[in-house]
Amino acid sequence: MSLTTPEEAPVRRDPGDVATDGVATDGVDSPPRPAGRLRPAWLAAGGVALAVTFLAGVSLGPVDLPLTGVLRALADGVPGVELASGLSEREATILWQLRVPRVVLGGLVGAMLATAGAGYQGVFRNPLADPYLLGIAAGAGVGATLAIVYGPTTAQWSIDPLPLAAFAGALAGVGATYLLSRSVTGDRGTVSLILAGVAVAAFFTAVQTFVQQRNSDSIRRVYAWLLGRLSTTGWDEVVLILPYVAVASVVLLVHRRLLDVMGVGDREAVALGVAVSRVRLIVVIAASLGTAAAVAVGGLIGFVGIIVPHTVRLLAGSSYRSVLPLSLLFGGAFLVAADLLARLVLAPAEIPIGVVTAFIGAPFFVVVLRHRRVG
């Protein structure tokens, strides 16, 4: 989204450079360009990152697929394009039934967690807010544990009950948090909501731990889920979460300017004309719904919701007009890359993806932070 008119484009330099020349308005005709906007170069970088990780994700694995064949097969998949991929039938099956669904799922989960994290940080004006803040993680944990311990197996059900149980648990967690904060304190402030989230999380975690300890034979499965994992059975998981991720992402993205306004605090935002409680409620609902869907299929993948928005902030500026869309793109790319590492490093064994996100995410974040300080 650029507010620059074509006529002024050659005159105007990079908006980041304008600050140094100290001149503000140039000429009567063209108003100055605001700084807090999404720059096309960053948007392109996000797109490239997503494309590169996507191609690597679908090509690499226990069976490496030839890149040209993959590209031709993907092009062939576009409606109206007929192209012979040159992949064998087995390779084509691996591509379309294993790799592409998994990479798409990773991209959706990563994009959702990062965007939701940015949304929470915006409405709570708290840089440490993450998508699991309001009892979602603990609620999903209870749901998943109950499903693993007591639920029917996939052989009994046509669909896997685990994601549904985790999704329901996540919504129960965030719903309980909201109702508790409203009923106990009666105010709609952020502090009561966050404290209610702490109480709900503690309670749900206690329930989850109790169930888990009583059924030690399924500890491994519960533990694997808690650490996060992206495993797919064809396109089922993608179809399951796509509507939630799409709606939640769009709702969050269209609130980008209002999240910038809310950066001045509730009282000033109201004086500027923002219906603060309503905006906060809408953003929290969207982010929670999207997070619940992501957690349902990915387990508790940590770190993405904090590290991606913060890296974007450090690199491309702290306006939510760039933080939200770039978190979406880089969040997707980050998780696809992390999943690739999780599959490759100890192949054929898989490392839990939550371990990978933390293991490569933390040092990367430190590097960005250091670089930013020096620069």
Place this chain on the structure above:
Amino acid sequence: MNVPDRSLATAAASLGSHPADGRAPVALHDVRVVYDDHVAVDGVSLSVGTGGWTALIGPNGAGKTSLLHALTGAVPAHGRITVGGRDMLALPPRQRARRVALVPQRPVIPEAMTALDYVLLGRTAHLSYLGVEDEADLRIAADILARLDLSPFIHRGVQTLSGGEQQRVVLARALAQQTPVLLLDEPTSALDIGHRQQVLELVDRLREECNLTVLAAMHDLTLAAQYADCLVLLDSGRIAAQGTPAQVLTRERIAAHFDADVHVVTAPDGELAVIPARAGGR
């Protein structure tokens, strides 16, 4: 302050001029603001004339800031508040913010936000719920920044500016709301004596040029007497006195409400000045 020629013509349009329509633009009737544990504003009735400057004075905790927040809708209030005849308490935030703009006492300035982006926040009330600023909004923001001599800082981070510059940027944001009523909450408390004078002179000129109605909480009684044509003395959430500076600012009244020993003197040019008196003298 020097004002670039270009901005004079455009700024008048950007700031908007608000014709005097004879009605009191701001009228409060039995306004109460109640927090959990105490009553901050306790039945205040007040009407402020169009184009005038009314100063709210009173000791700390008298309810000045709460009264201003009641006007913006930032705190829930009871009673009746009208601006230009419209019932403010029944209006949604966006409609309220088109009628009154606030310069807060301690504004929260987002990290790394430039002056231009900060002033553009003031356009929120003129955009649809999910709308974004267009060229006209940018032009208004740039013109107001130019009018306030802030053009050189337009792309600077607000947090990197000096106290006086920051205060003008915050004022610019309020002016970008293009409201007929401007609320100031102790606008000069962080400024030195020179910058205090400059900011208040600026507000006074804008008030005249654009026919703004100014309602300002002021803790410096001398400055309040110099700039306001009406003083309202609040104490414990109630109006203790109101009138011209000479009527309100008496030694006895200041002693009673501020617990302060002062001399109220008349300066050579006829203006009132409130000077603290040291107990027992020297």
